[in-house]
């Protein structure tokens with residue numbers, strides 16, 4: 002009897018630890034990059050297409066060099082051998098879904114090009130000796146683009162000169178030719194509330210899938226990745242694929 006009770010208690014403890022681990026894991030997926038962003042999303046976009054969606058940054062180029070290697074979506078090498086870690090953001094590691102897409106995105110913008118760095122004045126480098134900074138291409142903030150495109154999550158580690166939350170939901174995002182989809186993908190909180198009220202379908206800019214508004218996936222989706230559609234046709238015409246669970 003005693004033994005059984007002990008067993009039950011230890012089983013309960015294990016379950017609680019498990020549940021904790023699962024909730025941590027699902028909190029992590031909520032940041033937006035656990036799903037593989039289809040590489041095709043950027044396949045036909047040139048670097049200048051992508052850059053044209055963004056306005057000039059306030060960040061200052063404090064040093065510059067040619068990017069000779071892209072390690073992953075948040076780490077590059079310059080031709081002087083310096084390793085740069087994009088400050089304020091975190092992209093998927095090798096082997097994690099989304100790794101290729103964020104790496105390709107940075108390659109497209111930076112590889113073999115002259116890039117500027119605004120070094121974090123509050124903390125010049127991390128414990129691996131990588132320079133922490135904002136990577137600037139064509140006067141535009143690539144760290145910010147990674148967040149706005151849903152390719153990175155915010156990794157704010159004070160002290161830092163930069164506050165990445167401003168990049169994630171600021172209105173520095175300038176709508177371009179695909180104005181409707183790009184502005185919808187970066188709703189302000191007020192916009193998203195009003196449009197989510199009337200929207201029947203919600204797309205995930207990160208996964209390229211769309212759902213009925215009541216689908217469980219929608220509640221787990223990062224706000225920044227939500228795109229609202231009033232009709233199914235609307236979603237399909239913008240290249241979104243129906244979710245296999247809620248079957249919109």
Ligand SMILES: [Zn+2]
Nearest residue numbers: 212216244247
């Ligand atoms: Zn769904």
